[in-house]
Amino acid sequence: MRIADRVERVPPSGIRRFFELAEEKDDVISLGVGEPDFSAPWAARTAAIDSLERGRTSYTANRGMRDLRTQIADHVGRYDLEYDPDEEILVTTGASEALDVAMRAFVDPGDRVAVHQPSYISYVPGVVFAGGEPLAVPTRPENDFELTYEDLANAGAENAELLMLCYPNNPTGATMSRSELAEVAEFAVEHDLMVLSDEIYAALTYEGDHTSIATFPEMRERTVVFNGFSKAYAMTGLRLGYALGPPEAIRAMNRIHQYSMLSAPTTAQYAALEALRSCDDEVVEMRNQYDRRRRFVLSRFEEMGLDCFEAKGAFYAFPHCGGDDERFAEELLRQQNVAVVPGSIFGVGGEGHLRISYATGLDDLRTAMNRIEAFVDAR
Ligand code: PMP
Numbered sequence: 001m002r003i004a005d006r007v008e009r010v011p012p013s014g015i016r017r018f019f020e021l022a023e024e025k026d027d028v029i030s031l032g033v034g035e036p037d038f039s040a041p042w043a044a045r046t047a048a049i050d051s052l053e054r055g056r057t058s059y060t061a062n063r064g065m066r067d068l069r070t071q072i073a074d075h076v077g078r079y080d081l082e083y084d085p086d087e088e089i090l091v092t093t094g095a096s097e098a099l100d101v102a103m104r105a106f107v108d109p110g111d112r113v114a115v116h117q118p119s120y121i122s123y124v125p126g127v128v129f130a131g132g133e134p135l136a137v138p139t140r141p142e143n144d145f146e147l148t149y150e151d152l153a154n155a156g157a158e159n160a161e162l163l164m165l166c167y168p169n170n171p172t173g174a175t176m177s178r179s180e181l182a183e184v185a186e187f188a189v190e191h192d193l194m195v196l197s198d199e200i201y202a203a204l205t206y207e208g209d210h211t212s213i214a215t216f217p218e219m220r221e222r223t224v225v226f227n228g229f230s231k232a233y234a235m236t237g238l239r240l241g242y243a244l245g246p247p248e249a250i251r252a253m254n255r256i257h258q259y260s261m262l263s264a265p266t267t268a269q270y271a272a273l274e275a276l277r278s279c280d281d282e283v284v285e286m287r288n289q290y291d292r293r294r295r296f297v298l299s300r301f302e303e304m305g306l307d308c309f310e311a312k313g314a315f316y317a318f319p320h321c322g323g324d325d326e327r328f329a330e331e332l333l334r335q336q337n338v339a340v341v342p343g344s345i346f347g348v349g350g351e352g353h354l355r356i357s358y359a360t361g362l363d364d365l366r367t368a369m370n371r372i373e374a375f376v377d378a379r
Contacts, residue, residue, distance in 0.1 A: 014345040021330070028337045032314050032341050033359070034316070038276070038358050042232050045214070045277055047270045051266070060264070064264055065091070065273065073085045079210060085086060087250065089243070090254055091240070091263075092228075093240070093265060098253070099226060101260070104130045104256050110133060112159060113134055113162045116138075117348045119164070120345035121348060124347065138155065139347065145172040145174035163195045167313070168201035171346045172311065189199070189222075194223070195222060200226060201313055204232060204315060206312050207312045225243065226243055227244070233282075236269035238267075238272070241254045290358065294311065294358055296362065297369065304373045306372075306375075320352055322352050332375050
């Protein structure tokens with residue numbers, strides 16, 4: 001079989017390997033997957049069913065249903081973002097497709113893409129598949145994993161063409177306030193970087209409000225914002241996301257999308273439309289539950305003396321376990337039947353940490369934390 005070099009350059013997902021290990025055992029509590037334990041709000045599911053009953057099973061416009069784009073434009077107003085539904089919004093098959101298409105639309109062979117780390121596992125492969133060169137920008141636990149001007153300068157990000165940004169962050173749960181983000185915007189403008197800002201966890205911000213980097217002066221014209229329905233609306237399996245950007249950027253992305261995907265899943269678009277129209281209360285309810293679990297998990301880590309920085313967004317905690325995190329995670333799984341993800345999977349700076357997803361019910365979370373405590377005490 002003839003496999004392209006750029007595919008061979010990317011190893012299989014480390015998270016998957018870990019879950020195969022977990023599946024071999026019974027009674028495992030998984031704090032591993034980055035996926036809500038809730039189902040999509042009922043109104044969204046009903047809208048999907050209703051669309052099927054009415055026989056709405058055709059393609060939609062390449063860019064997505066106009067009603068949905070209008071509703072998205074309205075929705076993102078809460079983050080002070082203003083985008084034109086006809087020219088500046090692309091509905092995609094999950095934020096994943098939007099990210100993939102963006103890499104292919106904006107990265108030429110050899111272009112450098114700065115990726116702050118630890119970060120979501122798909123960014124670096126996405127850059128490589130597009131023919132680009134990933135440039136790791138480590139963030140530091142002493143800065144609560146927030147990206148600083150200094151981090152960017154130390155990593156030589158001024159030589160990059162693009163910056164991949166993700167706050168609230170997977171895997172650290174870090175968020176960035178307006179004043180902190182201003183430094184990143186300043187760096188991007190100074191060094192003429194285009195910014196790809198993955199804001200899929202925007203609605204899951206527990207302290208303060210989410211700020212988009214696209215709201216800073218001179219940033220809107222150099223930024224594409226990514227969001228979707230997987231996290232806030234618990235719709236991972238419906239595969240729906242979107243990108244917001246200047247007309248030229250969205251046109252370029254749509255050029256690829258219209259050939260490779262044609263249009264995002266129609267049934268999911270009906271669900272998403274209803275989710276935006278009527279499901280704010282459910283989102284708030286889920287967020288409140290995540291927040292309760294977040295506080296619980298952080299307090300338990302404190303009790304067991306495991307250093308854990310105060311995650312303020314998404315649904316992850318990122319405790320410091322010290323030493324070999326892969327070994328820690330494997331032994332924890334073997335001895336105590338709790339699956340977590342080793343931090344080193346998320347790139348530079350992740351070593352010695354674990355990603356704990358608290359998108360798991362409080363009962364299981366309680367048992368899992370007791371097991372982690374037993375494991376830590378026995379070491
Ligand atoms: N970005 C981040 C930071 C994520 O954590 C995820 C899902 N794990 C995605 C994007 C992909 O989301 P989607 O389901 O919309 O493709």
